[in-house]
Amino acid sequence: MKKSIAYLLMLPGLLFLVFFMVVPLLFTVSSTLVQQGHFSFDGYLAFFKDQYFIEILFNTLKVSLITTLMCIFISFPAAYYISKLRTRKKTILIGLAVFPLLTSAIVRSFSWMIILGKKGILNTLLLHLHIINEPINILYTPTAMIIGLVHLFLPLMIISLIGVMENISDDLVQAAESLGASRFTAFRKIVFPLCIPGLVVGSILVFVGSLTAYTTPALLGGKQQVISVFLYQNAMTLNDWYAASIIATIMIAITFIVIGFMNLAARKLNPKG
């Protein structure tokens, strides 16, 4: 009796999702596997033989990996520092990290257009200081895209890490140090392993986020450099919906492979087993 109420309460949401999300997704995936009424994998074979597509795929993965590593590297010290604070300062710093997170990606990418453009702040500054003789092109390159993505996803990593670091007792670190471990050893053997769950969550969010981001690559990276922009162009500019469906399916597959793989890695690395 009670159970049927539970299903009944979920029914509207369930129908909504199935009708407007699940069915469109399933049909999109299945449409890529059927050609002239027969099951066929040819569409995918053609894609993976295409040098241009492989390059885009490889570029996207590379950009996402660099972005994730940079976010980890920058976030660790900052998150550790914030997690050890106890006062209002902590609330303010977390608030300052959350603010960009809730701000439009267009606004945040646009700020880098002002900074990195040919007549941008960076070029003006470097020319003024006579470090360079003519403006350098950073905007509309993979570098600009990575800078924009790191800026976009840094707060997610900081917040994920603070979440786990808050729960690490100072006593543990002090005990290790009083037993003769150096600060670095104490960090490596005690703090770091306890951070792994947060690190994994943060890395999944940043990696998958970079892999599928559209706005930042479209504004900062120039055209045709990452898979999400490629999907948009195929669907809207070239009107090739078959190709777009294949790209969409590949994106879903990669997303779930990455999430599955990282969860598996987390289970292997987790000190608690």
Place this chain on the structure above:
Amino acid sequence: MMNEKDRGLAIFTWLTFIVLLGPLVIIIITSFGADSYLSFPPKSLSLHWYQNIFETEGFISTFKTSIFVSLIGNLIALIIGIPAAYALSRYHFKGKGVLNALFISPLLIPGIVLGFTMLKYVIVTYHMPIYTGLLVGHSIIMLPFVIRVISSSLSNFDFSIEEAALSLGAGKLATFFKVVLPNIRSGLIAAILLAFLESFNNVDISIFITGPGVSTLPIQMLQYVENYFDPTIAAISVLLMILTAALMFFIERLMGFSYFTKK
């Protein structure tokens, strides 16, 4: 006890925040520049670009569309999300894990994929009008926020209070509205605000579901940036940041920022 290494950490942290917030400060300063191209620092100050927002066609109308879609979409997400969140936290049943994952899945599926498949089926195959399609798409991306925030509020709720109301003869629906809902009010409002921001800033869905006369503010901004490189977008950005800061202030009051770190 502040020692050398802690000071190093502090300096690194402040540098990180300068990189994080500096670009936003630069936008604010640029928006007050008088030049018709983006220069920093501006040579003279003006409010011209703020005026330009209202004089350029498209910004005000798409702003209205964005507000409408985010508010009504929010309402739809709440109507279908609250009962689902309640069922997921109140009852134990078969397939709970799978259903929970399904309700959160709009967050996991790449936005651009979701947008494309919606264009393909919701607009083209189901023949839904663009405006309705936008509402449906935005409701779907807001649903996970509603479910997550309300579930976490309900997990702190003592259901024996509900039992007490029921045993005293209150109806099931009356109990929900008069006992359960007031108790999770702050979580509910935070869910509404977070979902609103997610929808209001959305590009991935809206960029596929636009048509003659129907577009959202972020899409209008993207199109403007492609054609013009003047501080109008900086001025809009400042207004959007004020909106974000105001909503964030309420979220902090309602749940504290610890909500973001404890997920």
